[in-house]
Amino acid sequence: MFASMYDSIKDALNSAWNVLLSITPIDIVDMVLLTYLVYLFIKLMRETRAGQLIKGIILFIIAYLISKNIGLKAITYIIDRMLDIGLVALIVMFQPELRRALEKVGRTQLGVRLFGLGETVDEVTSKWSHAINAICDSCAELSSTCTGALIVIERQTKLGEQIDTGTVMHAAPSKELFGNIFYPKTPLHDGAVIMRDGEILAAACFLPKPSKEELINKKLGSRHRAAIGMSEVSDAIVVVVSEETGQISVAENGVLVRDYTKDKLKQHLMEQILPNPSDSWSRKPRKNPFRREKLAKGGDGK
Known part of the structure; x- marks a missing residue:
């Protein structure tokens, strides 16, 4: 029994090592970007009402799977039709959060506004x-x-x-x-x-x-x-x-x-x-027109 377990672990480690050897720099960039997107998604759920909506969607999917497996055809049909419009419903429900996220993207320093x-x-x-x-x-x-x-x-x-x-x-x-x-x-x-x-x-x-x-x-x-x-x-x-x-x-x-x-x-x-005196406004926008200072301690966001 121990020999078979050892062989299984060895095969798993060999497979993992082969996967690591096959990873390219593009794959690393892909994983980093995916990790960051997952982080943003989790942050969105924690900081907004999105968390409650996600819980409701998960319960909806569970109800769909159960009704389909036990043969509740009417309920399955209704839930199936509701899931078909799920993307549009999500956009409507998350509209305030999506708007704020897109506005933050638009405020990046890629498109600096000159005074x-x-x-x-x-x-x-x-x-x-x-x-x-x-x-x-x-x-x-x-x-x-x-x-x-x-x-x-x-x-x-x-x-x-x-x-x-x-x-x-x-x-x-x-x-x-x-x-x-x-x-x-x-x-x-x-x-x-x-x-x-x-x-x-x-x-x-x-x-x-x-x-x-x-x-x-x-x-x-x-x-x-x-x-x-x-x-x-x-x-x-x-x-x-x-x-x-x-x-x-x-x-x-x-x-x-x-x-x-x-x-x-x-x-x-x-x-x-105020702009940095070392910048030339007539030639091109500087990379960071506003120095972001950390807000003074002791203030509250209430």
Whole structure:
């Protein structure tokens, strides 16, 4: 008996060794890509409602196999017809998740958006430096009076869908203008300001809700929730001033970091938005136009 077991193990090891010897570099690349896709699929199931849907699909398939084996023809026929349209049903059910995944792919550095085609680094830096100073000055003043504010800084992802919900302005940013927009009794205060190319493009814009709103801290108001939702579906930087506490927060990539001071906010925006002086905007886009800094510890994504 032990001899036969030894021979079986030996044959299995020989077969595995022969398979390893036959692997080519293309096969390795294929396996790495497949592993990464499986990882993304598992992550999708864990972080979204997809996990519950997958469980339901598995139960559906099990019910189909059981009914087919024991001869339940009517049930088998119905499930079989439902499985025929399974791909379309999955696309419909996973539409929000698929949209976010494709938007993230589209925000890769393969298609970098230039702040201003043909503009020099000095021109872009001057334009955004003025805008950042206006944002920080206004946030500090609004914070001191506990006046709520919501400012979206557009980057690579175009926000035309949100801009269409508000009032287009095309105005140069200033502390006074931000103060007028967010003053509680003005028509434009209820909504977000969207900035593009260093100017206030639109005000009173409505932003999307976060994907997992039920998991967000109940103490956070509608502005903070809108900021998280906007940062989930785009690469925008969203600055929030709390109406309750005057606290300044920043949302990026679905994460909200709180307790920003004026100086800390200015430093963060300059690092994230201003172009690298060593780049030549007139020749070709640089490989990484925005240095991704790790969000400050102590913030929460609720």
